Amino acid sequence: MKQALTYTFFLISLFLPVTSILAEEEQPITKPVPLSEETQVCILCHRNYTPGIVEDWLNSRHAKITPDAALEKPELERRISNDSVPEPLRSVAVGCYECHTRNPSAHEDNFEHFGFNINVIVSPNDCKTCHPVEVNEYSVSKKAYALENLQKNPLYHSFVETIMGLKEVKGTEITHLPASESSKAEACYACHGTRITVDGMKTISTETGDILVPNLLNWPNHGVGRINPDGSRGSCTPCHPRHSFSIEVARKPYTCSQCHLEPDVPAFEVYRESKHGNIFFSSGHEWNWDPVPWIIGKDFKVPTCATCHNSLLVTPAGKTVVQRTHDFGARLWVRIFGFVYSHPQPKDGRTYLIKNKDGLALPTAFDGEPASEYLIDENEQVRRKTEMKKICKNCHNTDWADKYYTKFETTLNETDKMVLSSTKLMFKAWKEGWADISNPFDEMIEHKWMTQWFFYANSIRFASAMSGPDYATFKNGWWELTTNLYELQDLVQSKESKE
């Protein structure tokens, strides 16, 4: 590596000092920020080979401030949560070399690259060097276990395999084949994450000639529950996309909308048609998206997803309203995404550990009975509800907020009852042998039933939670819930009439 550095310094002196370019092009936040010698070398090549990400990084906060300078800020303004960032990172910009060489022994994807030992993937465990509070919060959340919760829950696993697997037809019969890793990676696992492993090294042809790189399997991916080659869980880039790692992007609903979309999780669509969304889309371009802390009414006029679910908020007078959290369920008391009913939030991010009374890894039984010992209790629900309501009350009076939450509870109750009605028809079909419960996801009639809770009941709950009327009404709302119930009934009755 020393050799490479010497060679590079020669190159630098020959061409141009990268740091001075920086100083010219970018208005530094504090003062010109030194880049490590190693990062200067990275940039020297990658400015030619992947200029897009270099430019992106040059505009990022990481390029414009050192950890030392970041730690000088008042506590409430800090974006860094480790008081003791190790040398030699403290006094240089957070550059290529600084991030891509953390914890090399843990990284199966570490390899020698033009004289440097580099990790291909920067994992949350690497980001933890400067951001330990955020990573620790995230690492116990449902997001961190998004992949394992799919794979280790036999029912969810079967669901994924049934939907994503190839189907072959002979005559009028369908044969189910297993789902490919490739297709799962761009569908379910695109959001939930893949397990990235290293299958030795391989040679690839690049513009600079053949180079030897680790052969990563199930890569590329930036799902929230990704399992990384260092064994860590999760990914920071779905919300803070590389290489700008922008807080502005993370705070905008377009980020959440990568995954939280209809028909199963219509959070973005409901937000869009809400009064909050109306105002965000109309005037959000005038707000301040970067400040930490984020000032209610000054920096932004209405909440985005981040406001209610994870940001540190203060009033214009400087009073802290809620703390920042990177466990995005921390302020949630109920889980409205029902599989198959709504229910109190699970106590643990690892939902595959849940057992309901029928032995299935589901938070409720098919008849609606909750697996209570795995779910947060009434006290914790009240605590979280109170926390969330604090945010509402910066613009809405207490009575307004109370009534809003009461309405929401009624909706949970009613949609659960509608799901129960559908499930009774399904039970009848299973009991009478008109459908086969051994795989509850592989028949037409079962899909009618699933659609009820997976799409329509969920939509109405999201519409209630965030005030999007169309998703409670005609767009996947009560209209569809009712129509589809009639259709499910028709299917069951047609089976009945053939008896």
Add this chain to the structure above:
Amino acid sequence: MKQALTYTFFLISLFLPVTSILAEEEQPITKPVPLSEETQVCILCHRNYTPGIVEDWLNSRHAKITPDAALEKPELERRISNDSVPEPLRSVAVGCYECHTRNPSAHEDNFEHFGFNINVIVSPNDCKTCHPVEVNEYSVSKKAYALENLQKNPLYHSFVETIMGLKEVKGTEITHLPASESSKAEACYACHGTRITVDGMKTISTETGDILVPNLLNWPNHGVGRINPDGSRGSCTPCHPRHSFSIEVARKPYTCSQCHLEPDVPAFEVYRESKHGNIFFSSGHEWNWDPVPWIIGKDFKVPTCATCHNSLLVTPAGKTVVQRTHDFGARLWVRIFGFVYSHPQPKDGRTYLIKNKDGLALPTAFDGEPASEYLIDENEQVRRKTEMKKICKNCHNTDWADKYYTKFETTLNETDKMVLSSTKLMFKAWKEGWADISNPFDEMIEHKWMTQWFFYANSIRFASAMSGPDYATFKNGWWELTTNLYELQDLVQSKESKE
């Protein structure tokens, strides 16, 4: 109240003069604007308890201009339509106290709040103090009657109750229960409005301790046909959201898109894929959204919803093209939202007064015959069409516009014929006893039929009116209209074959 004021002046002198804060923070439109003593008191507390709305208001035009100053503007630039705003409102900003204390004797929700008698809800009748022309226009429109048109029309009422009501299942049979006020409030009535009544007083726990407030039923709500505790109809906030009351927001399509969405009223989606929408989304951030009057080509490049349906428009040379109207149907000659056919606009905003030849409160009979005496005549249709075309012709030549309108007429005709074809199948089913017309909305086959006119025929008409090709074609357009007709036929024929 005097006592409270004295106490408050002490507080003000102790802490900070709100008016001077204002002067510092905001560039006033004319000069520093005095706040009434009462509004200063409101702000003093609410800056702590609901800072978001205080900040929102501080940025609003209401905080930056007095009615007196507003009335000094040239007539075409005025946003205020009452020459004789009463004292003491004339010479202070339009603040909390000014709006929340209008017409107290009419307000069932008026209550004593820290020494002030306050209305919880500011109704259109209160806004009328300064904006009488706008409120009067609105109050006779279909929007003002949006709730009553649902509730007083037996057929619409039955439609709402059938769709929104809980359904219980025993065996394979469905029992229909009535819909809850709660669910209707967040679905149909979220757009149409609720009837807000006051059920005595109640104590609520707030940050400042227990306080006594009116117990409002069916609140919160900001539907366009809301019936307020002062008996007035409607709400200004769906389009001019509190507490900025922004004209910019009202002029952007995101506002209309809170309610005018697919699958029933795909106005926003059609606009989005139209050439107008293409240009708005690409360059709208560069336009002038605030000026009154709104100058074609200077302030904006293509129309938004507001441009064609309600704004006061002038040419760059200063010629008035169309007047402002807050009766949003005033420039419309035909109603393309067919229940069940398209038809001339109703003469009266109270559509529940209509009787068709079969005695139903529908603008057309199920066979298509219009209830002509309740609908505007040919002359009035021509007058409105001419008015609307004036707007088109600021960018399109006469022949272009004429052809456009002719195409639209053809589409109305063809979609009505397609609805008739579907209705003939439904009539057959009702006549033969394969379905029961006593409630035309509660059977699977009826939902197939409803989908034809409620979603697909409507979509094609909206797509034609505003040039969104996908909604005329594959997305809820002719493709679905045809597919669904085949499915309806299949259902009817399968009943037939069982005879």
Add this chain to the structure above:
Amino acid sequence: MKQALTYTFFLISLFLPVTSILAEEEQPITKPVPLSEETQVCILCHRNYTPGIVEDWLNSRHAKITPDAALEKPELERRISNDSVPEPLRSVAVGCYECHTRNPSAHEDNFEHFGFNINVIVSPNDCKTCHPVEVNEYSVSKKAYALENLQKNPLYHSFVETIMGLKEVKGTEITHLPASESSKAEACYACHGTRITVDGMKTISTETGDILVPNLLNWPNHGVGRINPDGSRGSCTPCHPRHSFSIEVARKPYTCSQCHLEPDVPAFEVYRESKHGNIFFSSGHEWNWDPVPWIIGKDFKVPTCATCHNSLLVTPAGKTVVQRTHDFGARLWVRIFGFVYSHPQPKDGRTYLIKNKDGLALPTAFDGEPASEYLIDENEQVRRKTEMKKICKNCHNTDWADKYYTKFETTLNETDKMVLSSTKLMFKAWKEGWADISNPFDEMIEHKWMTQWFFYANSIRFASAMSGPDYATFKNGWWELTTNLYELQDLVQSKESKE
């Protein structure tokens, strides 16, 4: 015409010099740009009669630069591709008269208008005066033949007529009528284009009195495959909307989203939920949308549709990455919009020339066999893939890009297999007489089959190509592909059981 000019000069001197207005209002790109005398006359009237388009043009580049000045720019910065623009166009702004009077003898729509001989429609052949390279590229693309590819392919023609035609019902039988030109013009042909012909002259009433104009049929329209009254194919305005002809608009995805929308071509929706879309929607308002060439990382942070499919891209160091092309398929190796399977791109824009082994004008047979002689070969596919990958590699490393493309190939393979499974069920139905293949688009069961490939398989492929997970999963993805296969099977089996 001379007489008209004299009269107009009088008017000009009487009122105001348009050129000086221009100089005041607009910051010219170089220096005040002279307008031709004729264009000044146009503007003098049209400022009153169609002020919107005049303002639009005044803000356009066409109003601010002469061809001579445009040709002085360094080659890479040029937006004009003809070194020898003819006099007298060279030294005046590109105004009304300059564009609307090109090639008059070819224009059936040329007519005498207040002393000038004007073409109503400016065609690509007219734009070719200054932009020949772009027009030539476009004119051999699939876009230029978008209309003829629908009309001259008997199968596509039958598809359009079946879907768009009126259906009458007698008893429970459906009679199919031919589709009207009017409805096709606002559905299929709104994107594909109409054939605009001139049916003599007619008198229309305008604000200036009765005037005589050509009677254009199938107008207005701005579909990409429009056939113009001068015999040329295509239209530049769908992407560069008149009269700003903005490159900014063309580069934004809202432009492509006029036509490339779900359910058949969900390019825009997939982009919106991709990481690229996430970043574009969050920070695109800060980018530079106008520069030519377009600098990766400097002007924009992530690609839009234009970036990958047609723009001239350079690195910050000035190296050209890819050339501009207005044949939007030029960098595409595979056609993912399967009718009915994905397949290599056709060699020729005129896809109606293709014959598959069954004699149908389809790139694959119903059993999946490609009509290879009409499609590009392996070498050409590799060449194009390499070209496209060059763009990816400005931000992604070689291995990342390689793996991405491999995943995409797997998806094409799997979705084609799923389509084959559905088609086998359909073949069974046709063979057994449960459906009639003579028109494969006019029965309920056939629509189930079509939905598989036309919507769901396509969605998954688009989702794979541009990383939009929801469109591979629940939103028209594998969930729907599987559910619909079960429904198709159910239909076929119910026919079987009736035997």
